[in-house]
Amino acid sequence: MKAIKIGILGLGTVGSGVVKLLQDNAHKITNITGCELKVKTAVVRNVNAHRNVDLTGIELTNDFTKLLNDDEIEIVVEVMGTVDTAREYIKRLLQAKKHVVTANKDLIALHGPELSELAKENKCDLFYEASVAGGIPILRTIVNSFAADQVESVLGIVNGTTNFILTQMTQNGLSYAAALKLAQEKGFAEADPTNDVTGKDAAYKMIILTQFAFGKDITLDEVKLAGIDGIQLEDIKEAAQLGYTLKLLGIAKLINGKLAVSVGPVLVNNSRPLAAIQNENNAVLVTGKAVGETMFYGPGAGELPTANSVLSDIIAVTKDIVLQTTGSRFNDYSQKIEFAKANDIVYPYYLSLLTPDKAGQMLKLTEIMTQANASFKVIKQTGAANGDARISIVTHAMSEAQLNEITEKINNLAEMQLLAAYKVLEEEK
Template identity: 60%
Template structure:
């Protein structure tokens, strides 16, 4: 039985779980691949901190060269996170002819194409299934199961932190701050949660999903990204009264030869499958021209679920080594796509406004809506404690261009303030 030696960079929650699963599932992996997998060297910043977690016979070091210069190590797992120095380290590994498996979504979204080219030049594999939606095998599913279908739309809940917060706001009537504090106590949110709550983490994942689905390389600058920090409990309660729940969704669609992608709060009908995805769970809905709507659901983070996706990549690389087919890109699909006109991106919208509680204000709002060619579907008005009223509207279909015009015109009216504008899913 041949043995393939593995290097591990990082031994946090995911790294520890990878080590655990490689040890516990050795027999099954051996049965599938015909190879024995063995972790030889682990690189961490602080060796003393992790000494107790390392099995006998495994080298623990802070010296990256112990992996780079070791010809026995064929596969390296990078789970340290962050763009730098991870990018430089993976570049070194690939140039040293090491196959690399990573869970680093930030890096793959921002430099994945560059690293894939380096991998190809060195006839190495670069795999990153765990970079999107944790334990859900969504990337490999898109590559393999949708290879002959035309994907029309990918949308979903791809950040567990924000989904947990919004679930608590809905179920327990907590404020955003209360729900965030609880998420931090439970370890679902970082001490600095900005990447998650501002929608940046979800945006990185949508960049990767769009590349796999449409063969197009989007950048964060190409997308509108909005988080959940400004969602009030009043919005959650009003959405519920209208028959919706608020979710932070990533949405990516083909529109007239282009690809539109966006991350932001969305009102989802309570009978829609995505409305049932609660707490830290993730779900990705892929719509194919042939197959229609498919839903992939599971834990979006956590040590063992993410490690499961890492192990899936390790097994794939091992098979490629045995078959001598390494050096092919994880995803070969490339396709040109144009820009999407804001007039072609059409949704109903939920609008929350604050206006002076005096005659004539609704008339002003109606005149603005008429000027931009939009109309109301539902309207609710309540009185605030001060001399103002809160008006909540769900519009009929309107374009992003119309929404832009609406915001612009309302800014010129000092008695009306637009508090929030969220898409409404049909």
């Protein structure tokens, strides 16, 4: 029986989970692959730190070259985080003809094409299933199950931290600050949650999903991006009264053959399954021209769910080694596709505004909407503090260009303040 030795960069939550799953499922893995998989070396910052995993037979070191220069080690798992250091290590590993499995979404979103090309040049595998949606095998599903279909859209909840925060605000009436604090106490949010709450983490994942679904390499600047750090509890309550749940969604969509990619708060009609996804869970909807809409749901993070995705990549690499088919890209799909213009991107929108509670304000708003050739579906006014009125609107479908015109004109009015402008995902027809 062939023995395959594995190296690990980083032995934190996910790294420890990989070791546990390899130990607990050794017999099944051997049956599937015909090989015995063993972790030989783990590179860590602190070799003396306590770890809740059996490390018998595994060498702990803080010297990367011990792993790099070991000819016995064929597969290396990178779960150390960071971008620059991980990129440098992975480049050196691929040049040394070692196969790499990583869960590093930031790295793949920023440098995936470069590293994939280097892997191909060196006839190495580079897999990164765990970089998107934790335990949900969404990337390999798109590659394999949608290979003969044309993907029309990929959208969903791809960040567990923000979904937990919004769930707590929606169900328990917590303020944004209180919900964020709770997420940090439960370990769902980092001490510095900036990447999560500004939508940047979700945008990195949408960059990867866009490459797989549409064969287009895009940058962070090409994702229309908004986070949840400016969301007010009043808008969440108003959305609930109107029959919607507020979610942070990543959306990559073909519109008349052109691509639009965004991350931002969206009011999701409560009849849609996405509205029911709670706390730290993720859900990704993939719509194919032939198959229609399919949904993939599961934990978006965590030790064992993410480690399971890493292990599926390790098994895939092992099979390639046995069959001598290493060096193929994880995703070879590539096409030239333009980005959709603001006039082409059409949604209903939710707007909330603060205005003095006096005659004539609603007329001004109506004039602005009429000038943009847009119309109201729902309009509601409630009292606010200091003699102000809060106006909530759901529009009929209109273009992003119309929205930009409306928001610009509202912002130019001294007495009217635009509080929120969010896409609306209506019920399926």
